[in-house]
Amino acid sequence: MPELTVVVHGPNTQDRLTALLASLAAHPHPEVEVVVAAVGTWAQETAGAYASEMLVLPLPDGTDDATARSAGAARASGRWLHFVHAEDGLPAGAPRMVAERIAELPDEVDVLLFDHVRSTWDTSGLPSDDGPLLARAGRAAHPLDDIARAALRVTPLLGNRALRTPFWHTHERRLTTPDEPFASYATLLLADHIAALNQVAYDHHELRPESLPPATPEDHYTLVDRYETLLTLARNRAATAATATATATATATAAATATSSLPGTTGDAVPRSLPHAVLYDVMVRDCLRTFARTPMPDPVAREFFRRAAEAATRHRPPGHRRPAGPEGIRRSLLEENAYTRYRAFQAANRARRAVKSAVRARSRQVTDALGDRHYRKALSRPVNPNLAVFAAYWNRGVACNPAALAAKLTELAPQIHPVWVVTPENAPLLPPHTDHVLPGTRRYREVLATAKYLVNNVNYPNAIVKRPDAIHLQTHHGTPLKRMGVDQMEFPAAAKGLDFPALLARIDRWDYSVSANSHSTRMWERAYPSRFVSLDHGYPRNDVFYTATASDIRAIRDRLGIPPTHRAILYAPTHRDYEAGWTPRLDLATLADRLGEDTVLLVRGHYFYDGTPSPLTALRRTGRVIDVSAYDPVEDLALAADALLTDYSSIMFDYANLDRPIVIYADDWETYRSTRGVYFDLMAESPGPVARTQQDLTEILTTEAWHDEGATKARAAFRRRFCEYDDGRAAERVVRRVFLGESEDTLPPVTPLEDRTPAPSPREAL
Structure with a gap:
């Protein structure tokens, strides 16, 4: 008898069922049974592809959700039931996580509540409000009276709770109703004891109201x-x-x-x-x-x-x-x-809010006007030849290519004073004695108006004026696989309303654009059509991959808590424009188990997802993975890792400098390629073996395939193409060319690839 039966029920709404069943098939678990109550011909045909792995129960068109749930539950053999609507989704590994939790529960527990994320037609992975409620409930089993304030405020979905099978059968008549919120609340009112799991185990898709029948x-x-x-x-x-x-x-x-x-x-x-x-x-x-x-x-x-x-x-x-x-x-x-008085109260509130909004808007206009006046006045001052302003990742702090340039600038041109633009929340994280300004302040406007050099790996705001005797240096922050700049015009889902004329105006301020390889040079010229000069000198942030020593690598691994003899794999997936939050696409717990105790997974979520709840919290507690999402700099993580596991992230181009194994996990390549657009076919020109399913990935990482002869040949070709200018002296070349005004002919030449010596691997560092 399995611990859990996942009952998938309903028609193939907007073709959601395909992805749901594919996800379940890709992450099987011996304690999880799947029963598909397939409503209608399309759902039955979709489920038929998985008939060997799941029990498919065909139901006629028009069967309502309540009847489909009951039919699926009648065929279930699991101790617990999880009802999943065909239009919804399950994060990778969610059934396993639920099964492990219910295996711990005492027999008096009838309902297990867990967290979920929300998705709409244009966003995915939005966090629910239920996490704090579930955390408050803790892990113990409670009667409803003890946790009513939390449990009854959890979103009323059958998908965010599991029910003990005998409990369902006892109350099936009362719970079999098309009104899902009623059934969800009723499970709590009828339960003997309730338990909670403060982790995301469900993805609820909210359909566009316009796609539903009009409400009566x-x-x-x-x-x-x-x-x-x-x-x-x-x-x-x-x-x-x-x-x-x-x-x-x-x-x-x-x-x-x-x-x-x-x-x-x-x-x-x-x-x-x-x-x-x-x-x-x-x-x-x-x-x-x-x-x-x-x-x-x-x-x-x-x-x-x-x-x-x-x-x-x-x-x-x-x-x-x-x-x-x-x-x-x-x-x-x-x-x-008092209907009439309530409407009058509503109208009064709307009027009051409108007045407050107008007052705030006017206050902002006055503040902005004063700031603009101060900025314009500062623009009349002479440019300071010894002042350089740096920023990275929308003012997140000292990072990436700007950080490497600032360090080299201090060494080669100490007379030039660097000032960093940093947001208030990131200012406390700056290295000691870092001179910085906060956006919008008086000094911020002064330094931007008078600095000779403005360096950024993204763009400065639209209002910044390009002075004729100032120099704007665009360093970028990765080699482009995905479409960038004006090339996104063909992909509105990726552009998301990007103002292309404003983008072009920002590009026109660039004097120089840093490039790591000729592929990047061509793509930047195509994506950002303007008159800037391309600096084919390499990425300054990658210099460390040639200058780090064995003792540096040992120290980094020690800080991260990686045992000296363990294999460390850095898993660094990229952002997807069709996702608003991050749920790992891999069942990390299962992967960690299969890789064994001598392998450590370093998991780094994309910085776009800062501020969202981490899906790694529970795994981090078990010690099976190390969550390095907040660790900086990322170059340290690359140096500490024996291998890189990524999907479409530009980190693959940087990591290739180390000449260490790279594995690509591309379960959604077709979706990514069609929604984001790409510059080349990664499946045909990858830096190493490619896995399309978790089973494939496990096979690669548990055999010699991750570093065999085929992987080495693929990586060599990739390095020749994309590590063209990176040799450990990129920052020096850029500083000499831009800040010291030296000519191209006098700069240190790029060392040929075959003559370079990357930093030692972790095993060599031992």
Whole structure:
């Protein structure tokens, strides 16, 4: 008997089922069974491709979700059930994670809640609000009364909870309803004990409202009916519990007397119950939000408001106190069924917000005007020939090519003073004694207006003026595989409203563009059509790959906690324009297990995802991986790694300088290529072996394939093409050419590839 049965149910909505089943097939687990309740011909044909790995249950067109769920559950053999709608998704390894968690639970637990992410037609991986609620619940099993404030505020989806199979069968009649939020709340009200898992194990796809049938008046009224039924269930639950307690603690006569006076056992009195009180609060808030945000004809809106008012009055818990402020006023007007006054209150609030918004906008205009005036005044001063402004990654700090140039500048031209532009949140992370300015401040405007040199690996803001005697140096931050600049015009999903005329105006400020190879030189000229001079000198940030010593590498690995004799694999996936958050595409726990105890995974999420919840938290606690997403500089990670595992990230071009194995995991190459656009076919010109599934990847990394003769030949060809100018002296060449004004002829020549000696590998460093 498997621990978990994943019941996939429903029609192949917007062809989501294909990706869902492919993901499940790519990450099998012996304790996870998959049953597909396939509704309609298309879903059955889609599921048929996986019939050897999954149990496919064909259901006729038009079968509703509730019936499909029940049909799938009837064929399940797992101890627990996880209902997954065909339009939704599962992060890699999620079923395994749920199965491992439920294996730990005591028998009295009926429901396991876990976190999820949200996806829409144009974004994916948006974090839910449930994480803090689940964290508050902890890992222990609780009766609902103990965690009602958290559990009943978790998003009501059947997909973000697993149900013990006997519990489902006991309450199947009540839970088999097309109203999924009702069924979701009911699972909690009917459960004996509840447990939580504060990790993402579900991806809920919210369909565009325009793709759904238009809502009818009855659809709106159903919201109130749902909560009416749930609150009655909560009241009966409390009454039953109170009766059982009284019966167990008194004599039959005393119990009868006590029971007759219990709230909720006679008439319509509401019992004193925390779940009832929390659910009541959820109902009122949900009804008010729906009323405010959902367009309804006035008669329908009036009727919805009336029904919500009656429910709010009828189910109000004894002693209930409304919140203070505007929310309390809204609730008071609702309970009074004061529709006209509520609309007037809404209008007044909108007017007040409009006034506040106008005041704030005016204040910003005044501030900006004063700043612009100060900047224009500073532009009238002479340019300071000994002042250089540096920035990297949208003012994140001292990093990348600008950092390597600033260091070399201090060595070769100490008379030039560097100032870094850094955001307030990143300023505390700067190296000691780093002179810096915060964007928008008075000194920020002064240094940008008067500096002779402006260096960046992205672009300075549109408002920055290009002075004739100032020099703008664009260093870039990677070799381009994906389309860049104006080449993105053919790929609107990647461009996402990019203002191309403004982009071209920023490009026109460039005097120099740093390039690591002739491929980059050609692509920059194509993607950024302007008059800049290409500096074919190599990437300064890659100098360290030729200057680092064995002791440097040992020290880095020691800081990271990598045992000296262990193999370290750096997993560094790139950002995808069709994803808003990061969920690892690999089942990292399974991969770590298969690679063995002598392999460490260094996992680095893309910097675009800073501030989003890390999906690596639990794995980090187990010690199976090291989360290095916040570690800087990334060059240290490359030096510490015996091999690189990536997808389409430009780190592959930099890492190739080390002449160490590179493995490509390209499970979504076709999607990436069609949505982002690429400059060459990585599948045909890769730096090493390519895996399209996790099974392929595991085979590569557990055999000699990751560093065999074929991998070595592929890497050699890749290095010849993309490590053309990187030889350890790139920063020196750029500083001499730009800051010291030396001619191209006098610069140190690029060392031929065959004559270069990369930094020692970790094994050589031993």
